[in-house]
Amino acid sequence: MTRSSDLDKVAPDDVVENKKEETLTEIKKTNNLKEKIYEIVGHTKHSLSSVLVNPDVFNFEERDNQEEILVVARPHWITNLSWILISILMILAPALLKFIPIIKDIPTKYSSLGILVWFLLTFAIIFENFLSWYFDVFIITDKRVIDIDFNNLLDKKFSEAKLSMIQDVTSRVSGLGQTMFNYGTIHIQTAAEISYITFDKVPHPEKIIKILQLLREEKEINKGEQKE
Amino acid sequence: MINEFGGIFHFLEKFLGIVGSVIYLIFSLVVVKQVNTMSKNVKDKFNGILITISYIHLLGAIVLIFLALTIL
Numbered sequence: 165m166t167r168s169s170d171l172d173k174v175a176p177d178d179v180v181e182n183k184k185e186e187t188l189t190e191i192k193k194t195n196n197l198k199e200k201i202y203e204i205v206g207h208t209k210h211s212l213s214s215v216l217v218n219p220d221v222f223n224f225e226e227r228d229n230q231e232e233i234l235v236v237a238r239p240h241w242i243t244n245l246s247w248i249l250i251s252i253l254m255i256l257a258p259a260l261l262k263f264i265p266i267i268k269d270i271p272t273k274y275s276s277l278g279i280l281v282w283f284l285l286t287f288a289i290i291f292e293n294f295l296s297w298y299f300d301v302f303i304i305t306d307k308r309v310i311d312i313d314f315n316n317l318l319d320k321k322f323s324e325a326k327l328s329m330i331q332d333v334t335s336r337v338s339g340l341g342q343t344m345f346n347y348g349t350i351h352i353q354t355a356a357e358i359s360y361i362t363f364d365k366v367p368h369p370e371k372i373i374k375i376l377q378l379l380r381e382e383k384e385i386n387k388g389e390q391k392e
Numbered sequence: 393m394i395n396e397f398g399g400i401f402h403f404l405e406k407f408l409g410i411v412g413s414v415i416y417l418i419f420s421l422v423v424v425k426q427v428n429t430m431s432k433n434v435k436d437k438f439n440g441i442l443i444t445i446s447y448i449h450l451l452g453a454i455v456l457i458f459l460a461l462t463i464l
Contacts, residue, residue: 211437223435273463277409280459284416284452291423291445298438299430314430318422322433 194232194306197382201234204374214238214367224303224312226322235304235375239297239365240347247293254286302350302363304375309352311361323361325354327383333376335369352376409460413453420446420453 198218205217216222216236227233258279261267267275296314303310309330313321330352337348348369352361366372427446431439 219436221435221437225433277459277463280452280456281412281416284449284456287449287452288419288423291449295427295430295442298436298442299434301434312434318426320429320433 232306237302240367329354329356406464409464413457413460417453420450
């Protein structure tokens, strides 16, 4: 009676220990991978950064429970410059209108309403542009690459490719602005249904390509280990 | 004749003002809905602030309707 109960206790424990060991090895591997990514990109964790490495808060709806987010990239901040300048001009415009004599003749009730409409529109433009930048993300996890685009307020595009499906990665940096601020377009050719994933205006494309290369190599090593 | 013309002009001015404000209110409702959808899809540190801003924008649109009704 005592023996059988002992067996019940001992037998399952052995399996658990093996599982624990496997989990520990997995964690070690992921940590090593993170360290290597940190070496490539550096430590950037601020939520408004164009490149976030191993973010603490960031998450997305389609994420699996076991999936680890390694890198999140947004378009380079300099791409916001055009709408920021336009917004500043729009904010200053009502103050400049005071110097036009005809404007002074407009009754106060109309001018105050006009100014309110003007500032609401300015605010809407700023907000929409910021949202388009903030939610346009390119995510690299330990399993796949994901591109989430919100082109405007009513258009969402989600594309993904497993790391094992990536066939070819190319980048293009063209023009004065892109060369000066080091950002460009990354084309990822895949063997999946979506044959191309494109991420526009990504900062440091060469670093992103290095990370993808590293992850693909790790995948291949893991595959080799599993076969053995 | 001038009074009649003035009355029509005043009516048109008020009507267009209110229609414009209502269209803006619909737009700001779309913004609120969309910010919520975006925040569900991509979760990050500033999502709460962005949702709050979208509601403040909606409040601005409501104030605009109120002003269009009273001022015009």
